[in-house]
Amino acid sequence: MKQVVPSTEYIYNVTDDGRSFVVCLKNKTCSCGRFQYEEIPCEHAWAVLKRKSLVADGYCSDLYKPKTVLKIYEIPIYPLPDVAEWVIPEYIMYDEVRPPKFKRPQGRPKNKPRSKTKRELLGLKGKHTCSTCGVAGHNRRSCRNRPQEV
Template sequence: MAKAYIQSEFDELMEKVEQVDVRVKNYLESAGYEKWARVYATVDRGMVMTSNIAECINACLFEARELPVYDFLEEVRQMFARWNLKNHTSASHTFTTLCGRPQEMLVANEEASLRMKVVTSNNYVFSVHHEGRTYIVCLENKTCTCKRFQIDEIPCSHAWAVLKKKHFDVGPYCSDVYKPSNLLNTYSIPIRPLPDQKEWNVPGYIKDQIVQPPNHKKLPGRPSKKYRDKTYSELYGKKRKNSCSTCGFKGHNRRSCRNGPRIV
């Protein structure tokens, strides 16, 4: 029932996309639903941030948006350079298995696994008894019936109890995304500063080009709900004029009407 409801919502969304631009609809369909639609995802996306990352960056650049283009780009570069240096320094000074919040979750799961009983089924499958319930842990597939092992990609408390019983290292059972080595590789390329504007080698056809501001300015913030489902032509196209109910002509209403009543 839930799948059918999601499918109907999805079809309605694609119809709205087609009304705006059919090329966008064709591109999304050719890319494959598993790459952009959560309902068709082939992997667990329980920890994927639902908000757009661009909204978070826009919040940090709220005041910088009033600057000229060059100053704005320089402010963006400095902001990303600060983030790059901060994350690289944090990763280089991290000597634990994971970084930041994932390491705190790993330690908390280890503390919660102290009073659990582990029963071995085979070399990879184990049953863990805790507070009157039984959980099945598979180290080969990195799964647990509590689902925390699969969602967090960090050994849950039940998997921790199995790892301690078998004297296994916890590192191979954690996702590489949370490890300091992966974070170092992500921020290994520094963001270099721009040269002085007077030293730029700008071609003449670009230097002589005059860029005019847009005719209308979009208001900051998210549009109200009543405007989200409207197409571009409905928002910015020519609007219809109401006709007078007294004389039948357009451009005014019956309160400002100076004509006589229309003859039926």
């Protein structure tokens, strides 16, 4: 069950399964990102529209409306005829197609060097501390204070 809480006239806070989403009807946005990406109301925006008893048509992109879909199919698309029926101009028919002049170099492409962190740029290095004695500057393997094995 989605709980819808209005923040302002256009902004709503929708709680869904313990997660909170912010829906803005004016900008047609939701913090989940689907409302902006798909340009149709996401489930959180639907909950707000249902609570306010609004029609979703004003919040959908024109691409999804029946008028636009019908316009797409107004212009007929004819399939290509058989290869034997193709009419190819003579100046194209005898053109010689050559491969590109650029050749890819052999081997695996080189990686770009990674950018250094602020700590690396300043020359700061971390101090190693021994897990046995807790003294900085060495590790457990080179510790002189470790207990002797018998």
